[in-house]
Amino acid sequence: MTGIAVELRTRLGEFALDVKIEAPATGVTGLFGASGSGKTTVLRCLAGLHRTAAGVVHMNGDTWQDESTGLFVPPHRRGVGYISQDADLFPHLSVRKNLLYGQRRAPAEDPVVEWDDVVQWLALTQLLERDVANLSGGERQRVALARALLASPRLLLMDEPVSALDEPARREVLGHLERVLERLSLPIVYVSHSLTEVARLSDYVVWLTEGRVGDAGPVSQVLGRLDFARWWGDETGVVLEGNVHEHDEEFELTTVSTPLGPLTIHRRPEAPGTPVRVQINARDVSLGLTAQEHSSILNELQLTVLEVADLSPSNCLVRVGDPSAAAGPVLLARITRKSLTQLSLEPGLEIFARVKSVAVLD
Amino acid sequence: MALDWRVAIVTAKLAGVSTLILLIGGTPLAWWLTRTRSRVRPIVEALVALPLVLPPTVLGFYLLVLLGPAGPVGRFWESLGGPRLVFSFPGLVVGSVLYSLPFVVQPLYNAFRAVPTRLLDAAATLRANPLDRFITVVMPLARPGFLTAATLGFAHTVGEFGVVLMIGGSIPGKTEVLSIALYNHVEALQYTEAHFLAAILLLFSFSVLLAVYALNRRFETPRL
Structure with missing residues (x-):
C-alpha cells in the first residue's frame, strides 16, 4: 500500500488524541488546526519521536509502528526529515557540518537530492562556512530544510516551519519551500495553523480539531466546507485551480479560467496555459x-x-x-x-x- | 625546604587515576540520571550525593570493614586474585572514586540537562542512533561540564583526608598523600614543613576553582 496510513490513540493529561489519517504517497498534505489540536503530536508520532500506547503507522508499504504486535521502529531507522519551528540546527557545528551530519548517515544509493542542487535551490553557497549562531531566522530554516533533504528522507515532516519568522522572511522561505517541494517525489506533511500557508502549499488537507480529524480531502474541497470555514472565521476562503487564459496588454490584466468561470486579475508573468x-x-x-x-x-x-x-x-x-x-x-x-x-x-x-x-x- | 616528591607523585597519581575512572563511570551515570523516569532515580541520586554530607571517616570505616581481607568484598576480591584493597594504592583509588563521585556527576548532570532535547530529536531524525547522538551532540555541547567535572574531581581527590587516613594508612611512596603528610608534620611539631605543604594545597585548590569559574563564565555566553 502506498502513502501514509496512521491510527493513533493516546492520552496526554487532559488531552486525548484519537485520529485516523490517510495521506497520499506524493505531494503535500496540510495538517492543520488550532494550537492544542494535536498536530505536533501526530507529526512526532510519524517521526517516531513519540510513541502512543495504541497506534499503527504504515508508510509506503512499511510498518513503522503496530502496537498490536509491539512493533516500533525508532526514529533513526525511519528516514524522516523533520523541520521544526526552531530549525534545531546544531550550535556547535558550522552550516556545512550541519548539512553533512545527515548526508553522512544517509544510504549512499538513490539520494533524494544532490548536494550541489540543494545548495543552489536554497541559496546556501554564501552561508556554508558561517557559524549557525549568526544566521537569520529565514536562513536557519533554509539550512534546516537542506539538512533534512540531504539525509535522504522517505517522508518529510514540517512543523510550522515559518511561523516564528517575521513577514518578509516568511514570504522568502515560503517561496523557497514551494520551489523545492515541487521537485520532490516523496510524501510531505506540513503542519500549520495558517490557512494561507496551507492553501498555498497543500494538495491534500487534514483538519484536526481537539485531537480528532474534523475533515480531510483535496484542498479545494475541504476549504469550501462550511463547518470548516466557520471555524476559521475571518480568514476563511477557498482555493481554485485554474489556468492562465489570456493577457490584456492595454489594461495590464490577465484572465484566468477556473472551473467556476473566468476571473480577471492583475497582469501575471506566466504564459497562457500555465x-x-x-x-x-x-x-x-x-x-x-x-x-x-x-x-x-x-x-x-x-x-x-x-x-x-x-x-x-x-x-x-x-x-x-x-x-x-x-x-x-x-x-x-x-x-x-x-x-x-x-x-x-x-x-x-x-x-x-x-x-x-x-x-x-x- | 624541599618537597617530598614521593608524596606529591602518589597524590597526583591517585587524583589522576581516580578522575579518569570517575569520568568513565560518571558519564553514563549522569546521562542515565538526566534521561531516566525510573522510580529508583531518587535513591541513586541520594547515594551519589552522600559523600557531600557524610563524615569521610564513616565512608572510610565502612570501606575498611568491607574491603579488608576478612570483609565480604575484600575476601571475594582476593579469592579472584586481586591485590589487597586496604592499606594499598588500589584501595585508595576505590575510596577516592566513591568520595569524589558527586563532584564529577553533578557538573556532568547539569551540563547534560542543558542540552536541548529538540537537538537530540533532530539528530535522531537525521539517522543518528542513541550512542551516535551522545557522542556527536551531547558531548560537544557538554564540554564545559566535562572540564568542570574533571577539575573538581581531581582537586577534591587531592584534598581528601579522612577516607585516605582510614583505608590508606600512611605508607611513604605508596599511600602517603599530601594531606596526610601535612598531618604527620603537625603531629611531629614540624611547623615549617607543615606550613609549606598547607600553602601548596591552598594555592592549588584556589587555582583550580578559579580556573573552573573562569571557564564557566566564558561558556556562559549565548550559544544557541
Whole structure:
C-alpha cells in the first residue's frame, strides 16, 4: 500500500488524541488546526519521536509502528526529515557540518537530492562556512530544510516551519519551500495553523480539531466546507485551480479560467496555459440577485446557492457553486444576516457572485 | 625546604587515576540520571550525593570493614586474585572514586540537562542512533561540564583526608598523600614543613576553582 496510513490513540493529561489519517504517497498534505489540536503530536508520532500506547503507522508499504504486535521502529531507522519551528540546527557545528551530519548517515544509493542542487535551490553557497549562531531566522530554516533533504528522507515532516519568522522572511522561505517541494517525489506533511500557508502549499488537507480529524480531502474541497470555514472565521476562503487564459496588454490584466468561470486579475508573468492557484476570501465575495452592469467590480460569476450557515450573530456564510458537481469547487461569501433575509437566499437559488479581490498563490 | 616528591607523585597519581575512572563511570551515570523516569532515580541520586554530607571517616570505616581481607568484598576480591584493597594504592583509588563521585556527576548532570532535547530529536531524525547522538551532540555541547567535572574531581581527590587516613594508612611512596603528610608534620611539631605543604594545597585548590569559574563564565555566553 502506498502513502501514509496512521491510527493513533493516546492520552496526554487532559488531552486525548484519537485520529485516523490517510495521506497520499506524493505531494503535500496540510495538517492543520488550532494550537492544542494535536498536530505536533501526530507529526512526532510519524517521526517516531513519540510513541502512543495504541497506534499503527504504515508508510509506503512499511510498518513503522503496530502496537498490536509491539512493533516500533525508532526514529533513526525511519528516514524522516523533520523541520521544526526552531530549525534545531546544531550550535556547535558550522552550516556545512550541519548539512553533512545527515548526508553522512544517509544510504549512499538513490539520494533524494544532490548536494550541489540543494545548495543552489536554497541559496546556501554564501552561508556554508558561517557559524549557525549568526544566521537569520529565514536562513536557519533554509539550512534546516537542506539538512533534512540531504539525509535522504522517505517522508518529510514540517512543523510550522515559518511561523516564528517575521513577514518578509516568511514570504522568502515560503517561496523557497514551494520551489523545492515541487521537485520532490516523496510524501510531505506540513503542519500549520495558517490557512494561507496551507492553501498555498497543500494538495491534500487534514483538519484536526481537539485531537480528532474534523475533515480531510483535496484542498479545494475541504476549504469550501462550511463547518470548516466557520471555524476559521475571518480568514476563511477557498482555493481554485485554474489556468492562465489570456493577457490584456492595454489594461495590464490577465484572465484566468477556473472551473467556476473566468476571473480577471492583475497582469501575471506566466504564459497562457500555465496552471495557477488562486485564493478568494469569503469577505471579498458579495452576492446579488441580478447581474450588475455599471460596477467597478470586474469579476461576476453566475452560480447557485448550495448551503447557508451562521458565522456570528450578524454574519452568515454562503456556499455557492455548480449544483451538478457535488464535490466540485465552490466559492464562499460572507454576508450579513440582514442581506441574507432581504435577498431571501436559500439553497437552489441562482445568484451572481461578485469577487472583489483574487490572490494568486505563487 | 624541599618537597617530598614521593608524596606529591602518589597524590597526583591517585587524583589522576581516580578522575579518569570517575569520568568513565560518571558519564553514563549522569546521562542515565538526566534521561531516566525510573522510580529508583531518587535513591541513586541520594547515594551519589552522600559523600557531600557524610563524615569521610564513616565512608572510610565502612570501606575498611568491607574491603579488608576478612570483609565480604575484600575476601571475594582476593579469592579472584586481586591485590589487597586496604592499606594499598588500589584501595585508595576505590575510596577516592566513591568520595569524589558527586563532584564529577553533578557538573556532568547539569551540563547534560542543558542540552536541548529538540537537538537530540533532530539528530535522531537525521539517522543518528542513541550512542551516535551522545557522542556527536551531547558531548560537544557538554564540554564545559566535562572540564568542570574533571577539575573538581581531581582537586577534591587531592584534598581528601579522612577516607585516605582510614583505608590508606600512611605508607611513604605508596599511600602517603599530601594531606596526610601535612598531618604527620603537625603531629611531629614540624611547623615549617607543615606550613609549606598547607600553602601548596591552598594555592592549588584556589587555582583550580578559579580556573573552573573562569571557564564557566566564558561558556556562559549565548550559544544557541
